[in-house]
Amino acid sequence: MNANLIILPVLIPMLSAILGLVRPTSHRYQKTVGMVGMVLLFLASVWLTVWVVREEIMVLRVGGWSAPWGIVLVADRLSAAMTLVAALISLCTVGYAVSSVTESETKTYFFPLMHLLMMGVNGSFLTGDLFNLYVCFEVMLIASFVLMVHQGSPLQLEAGLKYVTINVLSSMILLAGIGMLYGKLGTLNMVDIARILQSTDESVLVNTTVVLLVIAFGIKSAIFPLFFWLPASYHTLPVPVVALFAGLLTKVGIYSYLRSFTLLFGHSTDVFGTILLWLGAATMVTGVLGAASQYHVRRILSFHIVSQIGYILFAMALFSEYAIAAAVFYTIHHIIVKSNLFLVSGLISNHFGSGDLKQMGGLYRKAPLLALLFSIPALSLGGIPPLSGFWAKLSVIKAALDKDVVWIAIVAALVGVLTLYSMTKIWVEAFWKAPVDSGDAPGEMQLIGCDAVKGRKLVWWPSLLLAVLTVMIGIFPQVLFDYAELTARQLLDTSFYINAVLGSP
Numbered sequence: 485m486n487a488n489l490i491i492l493p494v495l496i497p498m499l500s501a502i503l504g505l506v507r508p509t510s511h512r513y514q515k516t517v518g519m520v521g522m523v524l525l526f527l528a529s530v531w532l533t534v535w536v537v538r539e540e541i542m543v544l545r546v547g548g549w550s551a552p553w554g555i556v557l558v559a560d561r562l563s564a565a566m567t568l569v570a571a572l573i574s575l576c577t578v579g580y581a582v583s584s585v586t587e588s589e590t591k592t593y594f595f596p597l598m599h600l601l602m603m604g605v606n607g608s609f610l611t612g613d614l615f616n617l618y619v620c621f622e623v624m625l626i627a628s629f630v631l632m633v634h635q636g637s638p639l640q641l642e643a644g645l646k647y648v649t650i651n652v653l654s655s656m657i658l659l660a661g662i663g664m665l666y667g668k669l670g671t672l673n674m675v676d677i678a679r680i681l682q683s684t685d686e687s688v689l690v691n692t693t694v695v696l697l698v699i700a701f702g703i704k705s706a707i708f709p710l711f712f713w714l715p716a717s718y719h720t721l722p723v724p725v726v727a728l729f730a731g732l733l734t735k736v737g738i739y740s741y742l743r744s745f746t747l748l749f750g751h752s753t754d755v756f757g758t759i760l761l762w763l764g765a766a767t768m769v770t771g772v773l774g775a776a777s778q779y780h781v782r783r784i785l786s787f788h789i790v791s792q793i794g795y796i797l798f799a800m801a802l803f804s805e806y807a808i809a810a811a812v813f814y815t816i817h818h819i820i821v822k823s824n825l826f827l828v829s830g831l832i833s834n835h836f837g838s839g840d841l842k843q844m845g846g847l848y849r850k851a852p853l854l855a856l857l858f859s860i861p862a863l864s865l866g867g868i869p870p871l872s873g874f875w876a877k878l879s880v881i882k883a884a885l886d887k888d889v890v891w892i893a894i895v896a897a898l899v900g901v902l903t904l905y906s907m908t909k910i911w912v913e914a915f916w917k918a919p920v921d922s923g924d925a926p927g928e929m930q931l932i933g934c935d936a937v938k939g940r941k942l943v944w945w946p947s948l949l950l951a952v953l954t955v956m957i958g959i960f961p962q963v964l965f966d967y968a969e970l971t972a973r974q975l976l977d978t979s980f981y982i983n984a985v986l987g988s989p
Contacts, residue, residue: 486535486542487542487543487544488544489528489531489532490532490542490543490544490557490558490559490610491544491546491557492525492528492531492532493525493528493529493532493567493571493606493609493610494557494603494606494607494610496521496524496525496528497521497525497599497600497601497602497603497606498599498600498603499521500517500518500520500521500522500524500525500595500596500599501596501597501599501600501603502596503517503521504517504518504521504593504595504596504599505593505596508590508591508593509591510590511587511590514590514594514595515582515585515590515595517595518578518581518582518594518595518596518598518599519578519579519582521595521599522571522574522575522578522579522598522599522602523575525571525574525575525602525606526571526572526574526575528571529564529567529568529570529571529572530568530571532559532564532567532568533564533565533567533568535559536559536560536561536564537561537564537967540560540561540974540980541558541559541560541561541974541980541981541984542558542559542560543556543557543558543559543612543984543985544556544557544558550986550987551612551673551675551676551985551986552671552673552675552676555611555613555616556611556612556613556673556675556985557610557611557612558610558611558612558981558984558985559610560971560974560975560981561967561970561971561974562739562742562743562812562971562974562975563609563610563739565812565816565967565971566609566735566739566815567606567609567610569816569819569820570602570605570606570609570731570732570819571602571606572820573727573728573731573732573819573820573823574598574602574728574732575946576727576823576824576827576946576947576949576950577598577724577725577727577728577731577823577827577946578595578598578724579942579945579946580723580724580727580827580830580943580946581594581595581598581724582942583942583943584723584724584830584943585724589634589635592634593630593634594631594634597627597630597631597634598627598631598724598728600623600626600627601623601624601627601628601631601728603623603627604620604621604622604623604624604625604627605620605624605732605733605736607619607620607623608620608621608624608736608739608740609736609739612673612674612675612985613672613673613674614662614665614672614673614674614677615662615672617740618655618658618659618662621655621658621704621736622655624733624736625648625651625652625655628647628729628733629644629647629648629651631721631725632644632647632717632720632721632725635722637720639720640720640721642720643716643717643718643720643721644717646713646716646717647713647717649713650703650710650712650713651703651704651713653703654699654700654703654704655700657696657699657700657703658696658697658700658701660696661693661696661697661700664692664693664696665677665690665693668690668693669681669690674743674744674747674748675747675981675982675985675986677748678747678748678978678981678982679982679986681748681749682978690749694749694756697740697744698756698759698760701737701740701741701744702737702763703737704733704734704736704737704740705734705735705737705738705741705793705797706734706737706767706789706790706793707763707764707767707790707793707794707797708763708766708767708770708771708790708794709766709770711767711770711771711790711793714734714786714789714790715774715783715786715787715790718730718782718786718789719780719782719783719786719839723826723827723829723830723833724827724830726782726826727823727824727826727827727830728823730785730786730789730822730823730825730826731819731820731822731823732819734789734793735815735818735819738793738796738797738800738811738815739815741760741797741800742800742808742811742812742975743975745800745803746808746975746976746978747975747978747981750803750976750978757801757802757803758801759801760797760798760800760801761798761801761802761889761892763794763797763801764794764795764796764797764798764799764800764801764892765794765798765892765895766794767790767791767793767794767797768791768794768795768798768895768896768899769791769794769895769899770790770791771787771788771789771790771791771792771793771794772787772788772791772899772902772903772906773902774787774790774791775787775788775791775902775903775906776902776905776906776909778906779840779841779842779913780839780840780841781829781832781833781839781841781910781914782826782829782833782839783839784906784909784910785822785825785826785829788822788865788903788906789822791899791903792814792818792822792865794899795814795818795876795877795880795896795899796811796814796815796818796880798880798884798892798896799811799814799879799880799883799884802883802884802887802889804883804886804887805969805972805973805976806879806882806883806886806969806972807880807883807884807886807887807972808971808972808975808976809879809965809968809969809971809972810876810879810880810882810883810968811880812968812971812972813875813876813879813961813964813965813968814876814877814879814880816964816968817864817872817873817875817876817954817957818876820861820872820950820953820954820957821861821864821865821872821873821950821954822861822865823950824857824860824861824946824947824950824951824954825858825861825862825865827946827947827950828854828857828858828861828947831851831854831857831943831944831947832844832847832854832858832914835847835850835851835854841909841910841913841914842913842920843920844913844914844917844920845913845914845915845916845917845918845919845920846915846917846918846919847914847915848915848916850919853944855915856951857944857947857948857951858910858911858914858915859911860951860954860955861950861951861954862907862910862911863904863907864954864958865903865907866900866903866904866907867900867903867904868904869958870958870959871954871955871957871958872954872955872957872958872961873954873958874958875957875958875961875965877896877897877900879965880896881893881896881897884896
């Protein structure tokens with residue numbers, strides 16, 4: 485009976501999206517269903533994580549069909565943790581949206597689309613089949629594209645075109661890779677693939693498929709040189725949408741990397757690990773240099789999504805137990821901090837009607853609480869102790885030094901300094917310098933709908949909650965890192981996962 489409840493993180497957002505279609509013109513109904521659905525999703529994710537901590541792994545064989553013939557949902561420590569933090573971020577972003585979304589936006593199915601997106605995200609985390617992973621990616625793509633353009637501004641339509649074009653290309657590459665893998669091995673169940681590759685010489689034949697998956701997951705994760713679509717589109721989005729996207733969408737690609745390169749393609753880590761290591765370094769450097777050159781809050785934060793993905797990528801490429809644990813820790817930290825920074829960016833922009841730093845100033849005196857809410861995730865992103873980002877960066881640098889890859893540790897430290905420079909630039913321009921006369925810059929998108937939150941005090945609670953979590957992880961990092969180490973041990977011991985899914989002792 486308990487195993488059947490694994491499907492709740494997928495079922496709840498699906499039902500919430502359906503219920504949201506019942507009365508699309510009712511503003512109050514839409515907000516109520518949207519918020520209640522996310523609360524239930526969060527509670528279900530908490531239950532799932534608690535149960536996985538007790539039982540180590542849970543498997544649902546849909547319809548009673550055993551692997552590899554039937555659809556299998558699997559919840560281990562990694563997927564449970566990702567589902568929980570995804571539910572937390574979705575709860576916070578919808579909480580922000582409930583206080584800011586306009587009646588016209590609810591009529592464009594804003595909340596059902598948010599739930600549909602979470603259905604795809606959680607399905608990606610819980611599926612045990614590569615084809616179902618592709619299906620969940622498509623669900624996310626459809627929902628995210630409509631959310632991206634639902635306000636219909638010219639900037640959003642342009643950004644949406646870039647976003648959907650590159651992500652459709654990514655889906656085509658992923659489907660081609662999956663098709664080639666099926667042609668070679670005759671199965672798409674992850675456990676069955678792992679079992680075959682462990683017992684035969686087919687591992688040599690799947691290296692071409694690994695290349696396709698690296699490219700497809702790389703586009704989803706926004707790694708170098710496939711990241712250009714992200715900073716070109718994210719800065720145009722409404723605050724709750726971009727906060728959800730920034731926290732979760734690239735992390736689905738990272739999760740796919742972690743799952744495939746531990747369970748499926750561990751034999752290829754010598755070759756592809758080196759490639760991912762260099763890609764991680766290039767991603768860190770290009771992302772942080774792009775952020776340093778920008779003068780718009782959300783553009784800076786968008787480039788930093790790219791930069792921080794590089795940390796996770798190179799830690800994963802080191803492929804030791806400690807390095808994988810560091811990658812898991814960094815992923816969870818980054819989801820919380822980055823989503824919070826975008827939520828705070830909405831509160832900052834609301835004061836000036838613009839996200840251009842040149843038009844800001846004086847917020848430190850006018851809004852001291854907002855200054856505190858920005859400083860916590862900003863300093864954490866820069867790696868200042870004792871916040872979560874310090875321990876995250878320290879762990880990935882230590883993982884590099886343990887593997888005697890000193891050059892990547894030096895790169896990571898320098899990127900951290902440049903990250904702190906970007907955050908300091910936002911602080912000086914928006915909070916510290918003297919106020920300037922506000923006005924819309926040429927071409928600047930007007931604050932409408934979910935961006936316009938003036939006078940709505942409830943819109944602050946998501947940022948407060950995420951800031952408290954950032955501080956708590958910084959004060960008690962060992963709690964999360966112990967969980968991450970157990971997760972890494974479980975990921976590297978593939979026999980445990982395989983036996984659990986196949987029903988073997």
